[in-house]
Amino acid sequence: MGKHKIVDLAVMTDPASCEPEKVEFERIYHEDGARQAAGFFGLDQSDFPDGMLWANGSVKLGEHTGTHLDAPIHYAPISEGKPSRTIDQIPLEWCFGDGVVLDFHDKPTGYAITELDIIAELKRIDYKLKPGDIVLIRTDADQYLYDERYFSIHAGMSAEATRFLCQNGIRVMGIDAWGWDIPFSFLVEKYKETGDNSVLWEAHLVGKEFEYCHIEKLANLKLLPATGFKVAVFPVKLKGGTAGWCRPVAIFETE
Template sequence: MKIIDLSVTISPEIKEPLPTSITYEDHKEGARKMGSKLFNGLPADAFIDGNGPAGEFITVTGHAGTHVDAPWHYFPTCDGKPSRTIEQLPLEWFFSDGVVLDYTNKPDGYSITTNDLKEKLAAINYTLKPFDIVLIRCDADKRIYNEDFVKIHVGVSAEATHWLIDQGIKVMGTDGWGWDIPLYLQAQDYLQNPRPGVIWAAHYVGREKEYCQIEKLANLDQLPPFGFKVACFPAKIKGGSAGWTRAVAIFES
């Protein structure tokens, strides 16, 4: 068996609009706190060489690092019913055959159409089946520490998102910051010509059809177009709009 990591590291160094912060405690600090709080006031020297447990305190959103968006993220309702949160979704969705569609030839900000999807699938001679996990590659993960990281991915259009769901796809993902085209392009378009269907268009597909998307994947360049499994089980966060995932590709030997 071979496993390839498809996840980025949760880190303050990633240029997120809502950045992560991590406060680390070393073993000496761990001994002081562990002794006083959990061992009824034991001194730090009760631990071997004064070394207790190292730890960290993390301030982070559910959308930091590689994560799975739940239907609740998109809208309060889906098809007239309350949208499901991340801990309510079936685990079966998050372990299935993977398919990589390579759009590294497209410029940053390009909006992938249904025809683009059909052409790419024809080029790799693959027919989608229900519950495949479709991964959009643009290699944005190679620039994840750039100041303009949120601006340098391709997006998937609303009509293409509809089409994927209509093929039975429940989970789709991207190595870009977001599933839609970059936010600044959406804002520019709307301000020039205010109208519905511009802001968050692909996300809002979730108002009508239930699906999940993985954002900020990594290492899709190390995968073939198909012939592997994807595991991307999200963390269980009560009422969560998303959950972090250590997504991996699995090749059976």
């Protein structure tokens, strides 16, 4: 096996981030670990070397907090006419493939990326999609992780653009923004203007027609070329989960 360069594509899971669903940590430090073990085994803290033992902790967070892979069950109960799969049922083969970055970082907040935008960007980078590719949508919104606007300051995907990717055999796609759709405030405004409820969460709801997963809250897409690397994005095996936390990476062969 040759040498590889790895690029981290996850945001930090951090209580200080501006996630709507906050992360909560409870830490047990080494002195606490010694006291805890002493209680378990009838010893004194001083019996342990330097009065210390294990560090430990617990974390409280939502399934969609931090970088995560959405399962089809998140979008709707039925996908392609069958019960939607949960995150523990996703084929792992979907989660490793050739990476493709489509660059839309110049699009304004609330802009819905269209099918024609996708086609034009593929033409610009001279690439033809193939089944098994993992397509990453660059908006550069990851820079706002610690900004109160993080939830609402990004471009997003339209239903037609999502459908186009699915029709080209893409099972896993992702975005470096809080969500796959445009911010919900824009969707609600569009609904109020038109009375058409199909615009509410329209890109996610393509999952009714096509069984696919998308990654939300990616990071560092600006560090990647358009093609020429692999993506690995294996989710936590969470029983019945609507999503799974993940640490996606881009992998480059250097030899």
